[in-house]
Amino acid sequence: MRLTSLPRLSLAQLPTPLDDVPRLTQQLNGPRILFKRDDLTGMGLGGNKVRKLEFLLADALQQRADVIVTGAGPQSNHLRLTAAAARKCGLDVVLVMFGNRPRETQGNFLLDELLGAEIIFTNDADRSSVDRALQEVAEDLRRRGRCPYIIPRGGATPLGSVGYVECVQELETQRVAQRVQVDHLVCAVGSCGTLAGLWLGACCFNAPYQLWGISVSRPRGECLARVQQLATDAAQILDVKPPRASMLPILRNEYLGTGYGIVTPEAVDAIRLVARTEGIFLDPVYTGKAMAGLMDLIRRGEIGKDEMVVFLHTGGAPSLFAHASVLLP
Ligand SMILES: *Cc1c(COP(=O)(O)O)cnc(C)c1O
Numbered sequence: 001m002r003l004t005s006l007p008r009l010s011l012a013q014l015p016t017p018l019d020d021v022p023r024l025t026q027q028l029n030g031p032r033i034l035f036k037r038d039d040l041t042g043m044g045l046g047g048n049k050v051r052k053l054e055f056l057l058a059d060a061l062q063q064r065a066d067v068i069v070t071g072a073g074p075q076s077n078h079l080r081l082t083a084a085a086a087r088k089c090g091l092d093v094v095l096v097m098f099g100n101r102p103r104e105t106q107g108n109f110l111l112d113e114l115l116g117a118e119i120i121f122t123n124d125a126d127r128s129s130v131d132r133a134l135q136e137v138a139e140d141l142r143r144r145g146r147c148p149y150i151i152p153r154g155g156a157t158p159l160g161s162v163g164y165v166e167c168v169q170e171l172e173t174q175r176v177a178q179r180v181q182v183d184h185l186v187c188a189v190g191s192c193g194t195l196a197g198l199w200l201g202a203c204c205f206n207a208p209y210q211l212w213g214i215s216v217s218r219p220r221g222e223c224l225a226r227v228q229q230l231a232t233d234a235a236q237i238l239d240v241k242p243p244r245a246s247m248l249p250i251l252r253n254e255y256l257g258t259g260y261g262i263v264t265p266e267a268v269d270a271i272r273l274v275a276r277t278e279g280i281f282l283d284p285v286y287t288g289k290a291m292a293g294l295m296d297l298i299r300r301g302e303i304g305k306d307e308m309v310v311f312l313h314t315g316g317a318p319s320l321f322a323h324a325s326v327l328l329p
Contacts, residue, residue, distance in 0.1 A: 001204065001238050001239065001240050002237070002238050003162070003165065003166060003169075006055060006058075006159075006237070006238075007055070007059060008054050008055055008058050009053075009054050009057050009058045009085075009089070011041075011042075011043050011050050011053055011054050011085055011088065012041040012042055012043060012050040012051055012054060013040065013041055013042030013043075013046075014041070014170065015170045015173070015174060016036060016037045016038050016040050016170075017035075017036075017037045017040060018034055018036050018037070018171065018174045018178060018310070019034060019035050020032070020033075021033050021034070021035055021277070021278045021311075023277040024273070024278050026277075027277050028295060028298055029305075030298040030305055031298065031303060031304065031305050031306065031307045031308055031309050032308045032309070033294075033308075033311055034308070034309070034311070035278075035280065035311050036167075036171060036185075036310050036311070036312045036313065038051070038167070038312060038313055038314050038315060039280075039281075039287075039313045039314065039315035041315070043084055043085065043088065044080060044081045044084025044085065044111075045080070045081075045111070045317070045318055046315050047077045047081055047315025047316060048164075048194050048312075048315055049077060049078045049081040049082065049154075049315075050081055050085070051163030051164060051166065051167060052160035052161070052162075052163040052164075052194075053081060053085040053160075053163075054163060055162050056151055056155055056157065056160050057085050057086070057091075059149075059159060060089075060091070060149035060151075061089060063147075063149060064147055065091065065147050066091060066092060066146055066147045067091060067092040067093065067094060067141060067146050067149070068082060068083075068086040068091050068092070068093045068094070068148070068149050068151060069093075069094045069096070069134055069137050069138050069141070069148045069149065069150050069151070070082050070093075070094075070095060070096070070134070070151040070152070070153070070155075071095060071096030071098070071130035071131070071133065071134050071153060072095075072097065072098075072127075072130060072153050072154065073097060073098055073099065073127070073261065074099070074101075074108070074109040074112075075108050075109060075261065075285065075319045075322050076097075077283075077286075077315055077316050077318070077319065078153070078154050078155055078191075079095045079097070079108065079112055079117075080108040080111045080112055080115070080318065082095075082151060082155065083095060083112055083117040084115055087116075092146075093115070093117045093118070094117070094118045094119075094120065094137055094141070095112055095117045095118070095120070096120050096130050096133045096134055096137055097119060097120070097121050097122070097130070098121075098122050098124060098125060098126065098130050099125050100121055100123055101119075101121055102322075104322070106321050106322040107318045107321045107322030108318050108319055108322070109322070110321075111318060120133070120137060127153075127260070134150050134152070138150050152191075153191055154190055154192075154193055156192055156193035156196075156226070156230060157193065157230070158196075158230055158234040158236070158237055159234070159237060160193045160197075161194075161197035161230050161231065161234040162234055162237060163197060164193070164194050164197025164198050164201060165197045165198075165200050165201035165204060165234065165238065166197075166201070167197065167198065167201065168198055168201025168202055168205050168207055169204075169205055171185075171207070171310070172205050172207060181208075181308055182207075182208070182209040182308050182309070182310050183208075183209055183210065183303075183308050183309065184209055184210050184307060184310070185198065185207075185209050185210070185211050185212065185309070185310045185311075185312060186212040186214065186290060186293070186294045186309060186312065187211075187212070187290060187312035187314060188213075188214055188216050188286035188287055188289060188290035188312075188314055189214060189215045189216065189217070189218075189223055189251065190215075190216055190217045190218075190260075190286060191226075192213075192218070192223055192227045194312075194314065195211065195213040195223075195227050196226070196227045196228075196229075196230035196231040196234060197231070198211055198249070198312075199227060199231050199248065200234050200235055200238075200240075202247055203244050203247050204238075209310070210249075211247070211250070212250050212251075212252065212293075212297070213227070213249045213250070213251045213252070214253075214255050214290040214293035214294075215251060215252065215255075216255070216256055216285060216286050216289045216290070217256070217260040218253075219253060220252075220253045223251050224248075224251055227249065227251075252293060254293075255267075255289045255290070255292050255296065256289065260285070263323060263326045263327070264288075264289060264292065266289075266292035266295075266296075267288035267289045267291075267292045268284070268288070268326070268327060269292070270282060270289075270292040270295060271283075271284065271288045271291075271320075273291075273295075281317040281320060282313070282316070282317075283315070283316025283317050283318075283319050283320060284316075284319060284320060284323045284326070284327065285316060285319055286316050287313055287314055287315070287316055290311070290314075291311065294309065294311060
């Protein structure tokens with residue numbers, strides 16, 4: 001496997017903790033739950049994108065890029081972390097955002113401004129308007145003699161996913177050291193790069209647990225197709241066998257609610273419960289919905305009380321500040 005020979009920057013504080021959440025478990029009358037604290041990856045207030053960026057920005061530097069171009073919405077954690085990582089590498093950064101400039105400068109958007117990112121709006125609410133604009137912005141930069149490196153939405157490229165192959169290895173080491181038997185791993189799914197990396201990692205390292213992805217954005221079929229493509233291409237980069245269908249993650253999208261970024265009452269309940277039992281902040285867009293999903297799977301008995309669960313906390317807390325009105329009705 002080529003995992004250790006790929007160009008990589010050290011941006012994240014690793015390993016992230018694997019912590020018991022006994023008061024949450026007790027409150028749910030549920031199975032033993034551990035949080036894998038990827039909200040604590042350190043750089044730029046942390047989150048799952050930092051693991052991907054270690055590989056993506058190393059590639060950008062190798063290609064002699066001088067400006068990073070990426071896109072998403074104003075409350076994107078991916079944008080905040082990409083801008084922070086770019087700054088740490090001495091690079092300029094252009095962020096393309098769908099829609100219009102928000103009325104309020106809060107949460108991730110505030111942090112993007114502090115990082116001095118150049119921010120461009122597509123003035124089109126359609127999220128995929130970003131994808132077209134990324135190419136145009138990069139073309140324009142090239143005409144002006146710059147060397148742009150494009151990172152697609154969510155950092156969801158095969159190379160980015162490699163960060164989560166490595167996370168599985170890290171978790172295996174912790175699992176053995178802490179003598180815990182893990183039956184399930186649950187995470188939020190957006191652009192699908194994280195889950196793709198976890199799946200390939202689970203295959204490479206023979207991880208014995210069932211992977212669950214809770215979609216907060218895309219329909220189930222689209223997620224599965226993306227996960228399959230990303231994981232297969234990541235396997236090529238790493239020179240390992242393609243991921244095994246028998247270990248395919250279970251993908252659920254019934255916790256998405258009305259749409260991406262629209263908070264559900266169940267997610268608000270989950271955010272409050274985790275804050276009040278464990279002093280840990282989930283977020284309204286990703287981890288709140290993923291935890292609402294985990295709570296429902298436990299309630300339905302799809303995850304048994306005698307089993308053990310790892311919840312991958314992928315970060316996102318800065319967007320809490322931009323959602324005050326829906327969090328405290
Ligand atoms: C981006 C993100 C995710 C989803 O990860 P993907 O790799 O895009 O599927 C989950 N949680 C948070 C907080 C995120 O910012």
